[in-house]
Amino acid sequence: MNGENRADFSPAWWLRGAHLQTVWGRLARSRTQVPLRREALTAPDGDTLLLDHADVAVPDGAPPLLILHGLEGSSHSVYAQGMLALAVKAGLRASVLNFRYCARSTVSAGTKGSSREERQSVGTAMRERTGSELHRA
Numbered sequence: 001m002n003g004e005n006r007a008d009f010s011p012a013w014w015l016r017g018a019h020l021q022t023v024w025g026r027l028a029r030s031r032t033q034v035p036l037r038r039e040a041l042t043a044p045d046g047d048t049l050l051l052d053h054a055d056v057a058v059p060d061g062a063p064p065l066l067i068l069h070g071l072e073g074s075s076h077s078v079y080a081q082g083m084l085a086l087a088v089k090a091g092l093r094a095s096v097l098n099f100r101y102c103a104r105s106t107v108s109a110g111t112k113g114s115s116r117e118e119r120q121s122v123g124t125a126m127r128e129r130t131g132s133e134l135h136r137a
Contacts, residue, residue: 029078033085034094036075041125051125054084054094065092074098 015021037055040048052075065087069080075096087094 026078029082032076033081034088036096050098052096052098054088056088058088058093059091062091062093065094067094067096069096069099 011021015024035055036052039051039053041051043049067075067080067083067087069075069077073080075081075084075098080096084094084096
């Protein structure tokens, strides 16, 4: 990270340290900002992939957004929920792909993490349902 961006950041006076800011985000932000509807997809290897869709009304023809969480995250991670909330506010049809073993479900099995085949099968399924290309975050 270059020093230019750091000069623009001004933390809250009561939350100066980077460690406190990290912990505060986890404690203060809700893990349920957006209601979710779960969909199970069958991957090419026979495994089950779980997509959580923002279960809110969106305009017809709204572009889809597929959010990919970080390692050990899920659609219930505070940052994923924050991105879902922003996407819904922007009028996007937002979904989170829960990587294998990360969906808080015993349905998903197989190799841990994301694979090219996993991404392709989700991309194909999303295109078939929405009729448009995905925007990834």
